[in-house]
Amino acid sequence: MSVERDVMEYDVLVVGAGPAGLSAACRIKQLAAAAGQEISVCVIEKGSEVGAHILSGAVFEPRALNELFPDWKEKGAPLKTPVTADEIYFFTGATRALKMPNLFVPKTMHNEGNYIISLANLCRWLAQQAEALGVEIYPGFAAQTAIIEDNVVRGVILSDMGVARDGTHKPDYTPGMELRAKYTLFAEGCRGHIGKQLIARYELARDADPQHYAIGLKEIWTIDPAKHRPGLVVHGAGWPLSLFGTDATGGSFLYHLEDNTVYVGLIVDLSYSNPYLSPFDEFQRFKHHPVIRQYLEGGTRTAYGARAIVKGGLNALPRLVFPGGMLIGDDAGTLNFAKIKGSHTAMKCGMIAAEAVAEALLAGNPGGEVLESYPAKFKASWLYDELYRSRNFGPVLHKFGALIGGAINYIEQNWFGGKFPWTVHDLKPDHAALKLASECKPIAYPKPDGKLSFDKLSSVFLSSTNHEEDQPVHLQLKDPSIPIAKNLPLYAEPAQRYCPAGVYEVIDEGNTKRFQINAQNCVHCKTCDIKDPAQNINWVAPEGGGGPNYANM
Amino acid sequence: MKALVSVKRVVDYNVRIQVKSDGSGVVTDGVKHSMNPFDEIAMEEAVRLKEKGKITEIVAVTIGGAKNEETLRTALAFGADRAIHIKEEGEVQPLTAAKALAATMKKEGAQLFLCGKQAIDDDANQTGQMVAALLDIAQATFASKIEIDGGKATVTREVDAGLETLEVDLPAVITTDLRLNEPRYLKLPDIMKAKKKPIETVTFADLGVSPAAGIKTTKTVPPPSRSKGVMVKTVDELVSALKAKGLL
Numbered sequence A: 001m002s003v004e005r006d007v008m009e010y011d012v013l014v015v016g017a018g019p020a021g022l023s024a025a026c027r028i029k030q031l032a033a034a035a036g037q038e039i040s041v042c043v044i045e046k047g048s049e050v051g052a053h054i055l056s057g058a059v060f061e062p063r064a065l066n067e068l069f070p071d072w073k074e075k076g077a078p079l080k081t082p083v084t085a086d087e088i089y090f091f092t093g094a095t096r097a098l099k100m101p102n103l104f105v106p107k108t109m110h111n112e113g114n115y116i117i118s119l120a121n122l123c124r125w126l127a128q129q130a131e132a133l134g135v136e137i138y139p140g141f142a143a144q145t146a147i148i149e150d151n152v153v154r155g156v157i158l159s160d161m162g163v164a165r166d167g168t169h170k171p172d173y174t175p176g177m178e179l180r181a182k183y184t185l186f187a188e189g190c191r192g193h194i195g196k197q198l199i200a201r202y203e204l205a206r207d208a209d210p211q212h213y214a215i216g217l218k219e220i221w222t223i224d225p226a227k228h229r230p231g232l233v234v235h236g237a238g239w240p241l242s243l244f245g246t247d248a249t250g251g252s253f254l255y256h257l258e259d260n261t262v263y264v265g266l267i268v269d270l271s272y273s274n275p276y277l278s279p280f281d282e283f284q285r286f287k288h289h290p291v292i293r294q295y296l297e298g299g300t301r302t303a304y305g306a307r308a309i310v311k312g313g314l315n316a317l318p319r320l321v322f323p324g325g326m327l328i329g330d331d332a333g334t335l336n337f338a339k340i341k342g343s344h345t346a347m348k349c350g351m352i353a354a355e356a357v358a359e360a361l362l363a364g365n366p367g368g369e370v371l372e373s374y375p376a377k378f379k380a381s382w383l384y385d386e387l388y389r390s391r392n393f394g395p396v397l398h399k400f401g402a403l404i405g406g407a408i409n410y411i412e413q414n415w416f417g418g419k420f421p422w423t424v425h426d427l428k429p430d431h432a433a434l435k436l437a438s439e440c441k442p443i444a445y446p447k448p449d450g451k452l453s454f455d456k457l458s459s460v461f462l463s464s465t466n467h468e469e470d471q472p473v474h475l476q477l478k479d480p481s482i483p484i485a486k487n488l489p490l491y492a493e494p495a496q497r498y499c500p501a502g503v504y505e506v507i508d509e510g511n512t513k514r515f516q517i518n519a520q521n522c523v524h525c526k527t528c529d530i531k532d533p534a535q536n537i538n539w540v541a542p543e544g545g546g547g548p549n550y551a552n553m
Numbered sequence B: 001m002k003a004l005v006s007v008k009r010v011v012d013y014n015v016r017i018q019v020k021s022d023g024s025g026v027v028t029d030g031v032k033h034s035m036n037p038f039d040e041i042a043m044e045e046a047v048r049l050k051e052k053g054k055i056t057e058i059v060a061v062t063i064g065g066a067k068n069e070e071t072l073r074t075a076l077a078f079g080a081d082r083a084i085h086i087k088e089e090g091e092v093q094p095l096t097a098a099k100a101l102a103a104t105m106k107k108e109g110a111q112l113f114l115c116g117k118q119a120i121d122d123d124a125n126q127t128g129q130m131v132a133a134l135l136d137i138a139q140a141t142f143a144s145k146i147e148i149d150g151g152k153a154t155v156t157r158e159v160d161a162g163l164e165t166l167e168v169d170l171p172a173v174i175t176t177d178l179r180l181n182e183p184r185y186l187k188l189p190d191i192m193k194a195k196k197k198p199i200e201t202v203t204f205a206d207l208g209v210s211p212a213a214g215i216k217t218t219k220t221v222p223p224p225s226r227s228k229g230v231m232v233k234t235v236d237e238l239v240s241a242l243k244a245k246g247l248l
C-alpha cells in the first residue's frame, strides 16, 4: 500500500535537537554565512518542544560551546552555576562512606571551569541561536525511517499521525511527511532507533567492540536554603551498587544548582548480571544514604526522569559515515565515560560533521556521497584525543569493579595522561550479561517512605509523560511469546524491573500470565531496547510530540 | 467578513505546575508553553467558518513577550491569514488585555471576535466579556455550537439547565467552550508555510492603552497535599470514623 506523502527538500537535514544536532545546525549556518552562500538546514525533534526529551546530569564543560559561540555569555546562554567544589565518595554501605582525599581524584573528575546546568535549557537556548541563524526547527515530529534509495540515504519519513492502536486510520490520519536532503545527520542520542538500523545496514560497527550502556535515573529537588551549597558537585561509587564486585557497577551524582535546586541521580551500568536488580529501586534507596539524605531531607521532589547513556567510547565507536549521511554525538557514541560527560563531546562532534558537510556543499558537492572528510577531521580533533585517553576507563571498571578499577584508572589518568600503552576491551554485550534467575537471589527493596523515596507511578507522573493512547504500541515485540515463554522462566522477566517507567507488567490471570505493555508511560530512555536478554524489544518512534515533557532536566 | 481570534500563551496543560519557593508565582522558566487550549478551539472554529465560506479573513492576535511569536506561528499554522503581536514583556491583567484587544478590533474593523472562554493559567474568564463591553457589542459566551448567517450569529451555549440558544447581531464577541470542536493536528507543511506568513508588531502605546495594575497578587501557594486515606474494613468502622470526624 503506497501512501501519498508531502515532500520537502533541504540541503541538510538533522534528526534530533540535542546538543549534537543543534550544534551541527548552527555551525553549518555560520560557515555558509561566512562564505556568503545559502545552505538550508532543517532540524526535527520528536519531543513536543526542544528540550522536552533531554535529560542529562549535567556538569558541563564549555570547551565546545566556547568554539561555537565565543560570546555565549553576552548571548545569555543558561550557564549560571560554576562548579565551586568537587567531592567524591566511596559508599561502603547503607550508612557508611569514605570521602576520597582530593589528592586522589582522577584528573578527569576535576571540574574547575565547568558549570552545573540543565542541558534541556541549554538546548532551548541553542535552538534560539539556530533559528536566529536561519535554521528551521520542527519539534513534535519524529523520524520513523530513513529513506534509502540505491543504497544512499536521501532523508527520512516522519511518523504517521492519527493511526489507531489496531492500525486502522482515524479521521485525522495524516501520513508522515518525507523530508529529503543532500546530507542527513542522525543526532538521535544514545541508542537512536534509526541509527541502530543504519549501523546494521551499513555494517558500521564491524570493526568496533560491542557498545556498552548504562541507565541514568535523575530527580530534581528543591531543598532547604540552609543546606544549599550552589556549585557543589558530589560524585559517588559503591552502595547500593557494588564497590568490589563487577556484577552491578555504576555511580551516583548530586549537584547543587541555583535557586535551592539540587539534581540527584544514579547511573547503573546495564552490564549488571542479577535479573532481579531494579535500577529504579536502587535509586530510591540510594537517596537514604546519609551523605545524600542530609541535603534532601525536608525538601520536595519536583521532577523525575531516566535516559540511557552510551559509554563504550572509542573502542565501540562505529564508522561515522555512510552514503548520504552520518552519525553524530551519542547516536554514534561520543560520550567520554571517564568524565561521564557527553554534552561537550556531542557538540564538538556535531561541529566537526558540520564543517565536513558545509565544505562539501559550498564546493558544489551534489550530496549522497560518503563524506570521508568527517572521520578524517574527527581523528585530527581534540575530541579524538580526549576519547583516546579515556578508552580504557569503562572496560577497566567493568572488569575490576569500582575500587580496584578506580585505582587503575587513577594511575592511568593521572600518571599516564590516559595513555597506557595498551587498550582494554570489553566484548560481552550488555544484553548477554544477565545470569539465570535460578542462579540469583531476588532483592528485597525497602518500601518507599514517601518523603525521600517514592513508587514508580508517582515518579513517572513527575516526568509529565503523555502519549496519544489510541496509537500502535511503539514498543514492538519481534516475537510476542518470548516474554512469558522464555524471559519469565529464565530471567523472571527483567523488563518489569529495568524499565524506569513501569511500562512492562506480567499480569496474573488465573493459571496463565499475560505480558502487558503500558506504552503511554514510556519516557523514551531506550533501556528495554538495550537490555532485553532476547533482544526481542524494538523501540520505534511513537506519534511525534509523545513522551516525557521534561522542563529543567 | 473578517474575524479576529485572540490566542494566549500559557503553561502547557501537560506540565505539572510548581509554585515558586518564595510564593511569588508559579515556575515558568524552562517550562513548556503552548496555546491556551480554549483558544485553540476558537482558532479551529474560525478556520472551519472560513472553510464554509462564512468568513473571509482570519487575523490572530496575541499579547505578550517575544516568545509569544511561537503562539502566533501556531495560529498561522492552523490557518490564520496574518497575525498581530501586541508586544509587552510585563504582566498583563485582563482589563488591560481587553482594552488592547478592543482597540485592535476597532482598528481592524473585524465583525467577529473569537477567543477561548478562559485561559487555563489564571482561569479569569473575563477578557471576552470585557472586550464586548468596551466595544458595546453583543456577546455570546461558552459556545458549544456556532452558526453564522448574514449579519447574525446563532450560538448554542451549555448552561446548567441544558442548552441555551442565542441569536446575536454582528459584530459580536463569541467565547468558545470545550465541546465546540476538536482542534486538528497541525500538519508539518502547514507549520512550514506558517513561518512565511506576516506578523505585525504593535505596542500598547500604538493602541492608546496604558497598562494599569488593578489587581495585585500577594501570594501564591500550592494546594494543600491530600492527607493519606484510611482503609476501613467494616461498615461499623466506617460509621465510627465518620462520626469521629463529625460527619454523621
Ligand SMILES: Cc1cc2nc3c(=O)[nH]c(=O)nc-3n(C[C@H](O)[C@H](O)[C@H](O)COP(=O)(O)OP(=O)(O)OC[C@H]3O[C@@H](n4cnc5c(N)ncnc54)[C@H](O)[C@@H]3O)c2cc1C
Pocket (backbone or CB within 6 Å): A015, A016, A017, A018, A019, A020, A021, A044, A045, A046, A047, A051, A053, A054, A055, A056, A057, A058, A059, A060, A061, A119, A141, A142, A143, A144, A187, A188, A189, A190, A192, A193, A194, A216, A217, A218, A265, A267, A306, A307, A308, A309, A328, A329, A330, A331, A335, A340, A341, A342, A343, A344, A346, A541
Ligand atoms: C543521567 C545522565 C547524566 C549525564 N551527565 C552528564 C554530565 O554531567 N555532563 C555531560 O556532559 N554529559 C552528561 N550526560 C550525557 C549527555 O547528556 C549526552 O551525552 C548528550 O545529551 C548527548 O547529546 P546528543 O545530542 O548526542 O543526544 P541527546 O541529548 O540524547 O539528544 C537527542 C535528541 O534527538 C531526539 N530524537 C531522537 N530520536 C529521534 C527521532 N527518531 N526523530 C526525531 N527526534 C529524535 C531526542 O528526542 C533528543 O532530543 C549524562 C547523561 C545522563 C542520561
Ligand code: SF4
Pocket (backbone or CB within 6 Å): A475, A498, A499, A500, A501, A502, A503, A521, A522, A523, A524, A525, A526, A527, A528, A529, A539
Ligand atoms: S519502555 Fe523502554 S524506552 Fe520506554 S521507559 Fe521503559 S525501558 Fe525506557
